[in-house]
Amino acid sequence: MDLVMLSRIQFGTTTVFHFFFVPLTIGLALLIAILQTAYYKTGRDEYKKLTKYFGGIFLINFAVGVGTGLVQEFEFGMNWAGYSRFVGDIFGAPLAVEALLAFFIESTFIGVWIFGWDRISKKIHLLSIWLVAISTILSAYWIIVANSFMQHPVGYKMMDGKPEMTSFWTLITNPHAFIQFPHVVFGAITTAAGVMIAVSAFNISRGFEVKIFKKSMLLGLVAGIIALALTLFIGDAQGKYLVQTQPMKMAAAEALWNSEQPAALSVFAIPDSKTHSNKMDFKIPDMLSFMSYSNFTGKVVGINELQAQEVAQYGPGNYIPPVGTAFWCFRAMVYLGTLAILIWLGAIFLFWRRKLETNNKVLAILMWTALIPYICNSTGWILAEVGRQPWIVYGLQKTTDGVSATLKPEYVATSLIGFILIYILLIILALFLTFRYIRLGGVNSNHQINDEKGDDIWC
């Protein structure tokens, strides 16, 4: 395998893995802050228990998120030196601001929160979890500003073949960021809500602290339904926006080879990149025009026409991203997202009728539903990044030009294998510890010294 492909696989793997842990922590920090606020306002012990219980899950995931996040920041320079030199003028700024403005607050006050339970005033302690929650969301904004420049470059002018920043303000008010940011953040809240629902369902179904976990179930369902509805709604707007700014990505995501007017929506298809056609294509007439423009008559430009356009604009080359990957990542995200919201709507109806806590089948379904947001987070980002290929910065630099040119492929192979092995180990351990923690009902063996009995937040 060549250097570019190895570097791409490594960046993709480490990013997807990093984003396994991050959305949960973004969303869960907010939900924990809400629970702790309820405790602060009411002084009722059940909210304190829930805060500590979900806090334990948060901390396991936060640790892995921090460790894997460092890899992301270093990899730009390590594997993508060409890219870093090309866009450093612009791309580095939001990363630096993220660290100064958000990550510092987050990391300092998570320590304050962990160690502050009995040592600082309740008010300051509550403030510290809110600072963590707000700064994780701020953090996401700056990272997305950076990513948005790769998707839709703004605020620059070309000087000696390189983009130079002309307006920081334009960079951070990139319309792409405005639309991607809420999509990602509500997706993160959905992820955390899904976990909260699943954990509550597990405890309710085994009859453990049912009264308390019905509260977190309700919080999870309400937060999950609102956040997921907004994620889907914004996702739709994002699709319409991308038809304008990155038509090739959307055409690939829809597996639309030839331009159509009005365009039909493929519900299920097997795209074939060799023949530029779809095998087994089930379509809804006119629907894609509606999805793209909110009317049933608009022309949607297909992959072949876009390819010809880009050749005319950028010179000879293949400008078509992997269509099958884009199409199915998009389908998985939309279909599974819709499925999750239907399940949760059903569950909240049962909850309202007081039938949820006795219905073990539905509770079991709710536990499995927690997987859906994870799949959607990953497929969404794969669509966003793979759908941009062959560009690393859309229209400005190709991925093949972004790599660290003199890096030895065997070094990248070494680190790739190393990262994969470590990450597999990490995921097994994190899952094992999280499940064990949930199963034991949050008994904190942290406070045990070897085999002595530790303290239990439930007694």
Added chain:
Amino acid sequence: MVLEIFQVLWFILIAVLFIGFFFLEGYDYGVLILLPFLGKGDRERRIVIESIGPFWEGNEVWLVTAGGALFATFPGWYATMFSTFYLPLFLILVALILRVVAFEFRGKLSNPKWRTRWDFGLFLGSLIPALLWGVAFSNMLKGLPIDSNFNYTGGFFNLLTPACLLTGIVGLLFFIYHGGVFLMIRTVGDLYDKSKKAAIITGGLTIIFAVILVFYGLFAFSARVNLIALGCAVILALLLIASLVLVVLGRPGLAFLMNLLGVFFGVAAWFAAMFPNVMISSTTSANNLTIFNASSNLHSLIVITIVTVILLPIILLYQGWCYKTFMGKITGEKLHY
């Protein structure tokens, strides 16, 4: 002219961020390297870990910030440096991941074997970066085969020259000493005595090796030696001696401050020796990266300057508050990790 002022300013600010990083994360490394030697039994080990518990995450962000600021202000430097040190940085990343999760995972099971393994993870995860930072920075000082596209053309083993390994060892010894001093501040009784003993041993070794390095460095890095850098190195050696004397006298707080000054002069020596270069090519000086050809444009530099000038004092303020709140002696009644 305005651009040059900002380029020099950022050369200094990058140094400031690395001073913050080495001073703060430095004692984290040291404490965890000392962990297997000082902590006998689970209770003592947990006190050792607890000593840095509320701070280590905030400390690590200094590295994230230094990396981000380097990317933003000197993208050319960031790109060449990070791709040059590909495998060392990979090892550092693996070590840091291991360390981060070891903190969170070790206490989750009460099984002694499980805990011993993660303690080893904390140890190894600190030892590797503590050694490699010195190796990396001395390599930049020595000069590396860098081509006209500013790409490194050598391999991993070219980085392991005697002078650079010696610098790595001096850095490692200093971090261990620094951690020992920090533990003296945080502990009482038996652990305090053991920390003091460890600090005296490693402090003495640091001074011996640092003096050797200064003399050896005169030859190994001869092309880079200048009066300011040499002056800083001599002050550093004197500060280390002062720090060690304070440790012997049982004044770890003051010794800790001496170490801050020591890190300041150590980093200053490096930056003074490099100026205005940031990556030195051993093939031809035409391929050197300097603060003038590796930086962002003026607009970008001004933006980052404004953000930093506003936020850095605030960060120092709340991190300072965090230290003030949690810096007391650990009695070991309630432990988190």
